[in-house]
Amino acid sequence: MPPRSPASATRSRRPRAPSAARHFAVIGAGIAGIACARTLVQAGHRVTVFEKSDRVGGRTATHDTPFGGFDAGAQYFTVRDDRFAQALATVPGVCRPWSATTVRVLDAAGRVAAASQPPSEAHWVACPGMDALVGAWAQPLQQAGCLLTGARVVCIEADPLRPRGWQVCTESDDGSQQVVAGFDAVLMAQPATPARALLVSSDLYTPLADALADVSIASCWTLMLAFPQAVRPGLTTLGPQWNAARSTHHRIAWLARESSKPQRSSVERWTVQASPAWSDEHLEDNATRVQDKLLKAFAEVTGIRATPSHAQVRRWRYAQTQQPLGRSHLWDADAQLGACGDWCLGHRLEDAFISGLELALAVA
Known part of the structure; x- marks a missing residue:
């Protein structure tokens, strides 16, 4: 030194x-x-x-659009520490449980490992974003x-x-x-x-x-999609019946139906987060190219092949810790x-x- x-x-x-x-x-x-x-x-x-x-x-960060907001980064949080719970209590009503069923996608065809089950611990989100x-x-x-x-x-x-x-x-x-x-x-x-x-x-x-x-810390490309055509009589959602999934697709690590979260717009919206390895490999790629590749992977995993009315990507250079420090500060x-x-x-x-x-x- x-x-x-x-x-x-x-x-x-x-x-x-x-x-x-x-x-x-x-x-x-x-x-x-x-x-x-x-x-x-x-x-x-x-x-x-x-x-x-x-x-x-x-x-x-919540990304606002005419079709509703997208949680472009963190999707939810858990509460395991009493100090965190006490801090949340200082802003009553801001956070609500998200009861979305989460599945694990096995392959590009969208097959899942087991029947849909509730998460093992409560998933919380802040509202309205x-x-x-x-x-x-x-x-x-x-x-x-x-x-x-x-x-x-x-x-x-x-x-x-x-x-x-x-x-x-x-x-x-x-x-x-x-x-x-x-x-x-x-x-x-x-x-x-x-x-x-x-x-x-x-x-x-x-x-x-x-x-x-x-x-x-790994990077992450996030894709945000809106399908307002799904909001009509007799059709409330597109694609799978699950609202969130951890994916083993080589491009995608996580998908969530934003409209399933509490106090959100009813317009069908999805947030798709690329895997750390794929994001790091394509970190400096053109945003349009990244969007096209992730949209293709989204269709493969969910079966949703409709053209979205809104599609946008966001790059997080520092998204998910791979090797933590090992102490609190x-x-x-x-x-x-x-x-x-x-x-x-x-x-x-x-x-x-x-x-x-x-x-x-x-x-x-």
Whole structure:
């Protein structure tokens, strides 16, 4: 590892009073970042959350169309940790169980392994779209002016006016840049790869960078399809009688009938997620080519060969953790830099929540 930069060396010698109110920069407004930020605020600290997109949610993003919304990323979540259950109780009515029967597709012909059965544990979704949960948790931060959207953090620097502090440089979609200073610590709630890239491009030499390099995250192409012609008397759905499937088709890993989820539009809509291997292989392919290939695979698996009125693909460069960190978060107390995300523990939304929560508890 290269020698520590002067800024990092200075930080390694400074004492910290754990009870003192401090100002944290949180990079990323997905479930991990918002869980971290709201926990810090509850502990009496100040936070500023930076989000590169124009809305919160991260991989819980809901894509709106004239035919209804699509959960383009995370499809559902489970609740196994009491702390997650308690946090969900703070926004009553936002989340509802999804009773969709899930099957496993065996082959390209759509044959399934066994008769349809309910899931072994409750599947939950946020309503009216998956991003509603993070949106509800983020609302107090937004109202307090603590959440900056459309602000991609491009550099973390020592604050020249506060030798023991940090400042972050942001860039908006129009290319304009801004420097926000006055932070005691910076917490990255991003996928591991861009978090490490940010540290490297900022010339910050910290053990976090080595730990982040050990995490592996696969990409995912997502196809969204709408068939409004299915909504007519005597016909409410197209194709199979199941509403979700884990597929072993070489192109497709998951399919879900969006219109089967609670509080969704009744227009027949499907979200199709490509397998990690196929997505990585075709990561840089033209979107139209990817759409055509996934649409063909969708027809093979479901038997739905009607022409969709709406078809669109979205590429997630960092979608599903293949090799997690193996601990809930990263924290360099000397440099006052931290990182969290689902990739610390796995790939579930609950993993992201626990990671953000435990990083906040560690630094608060």
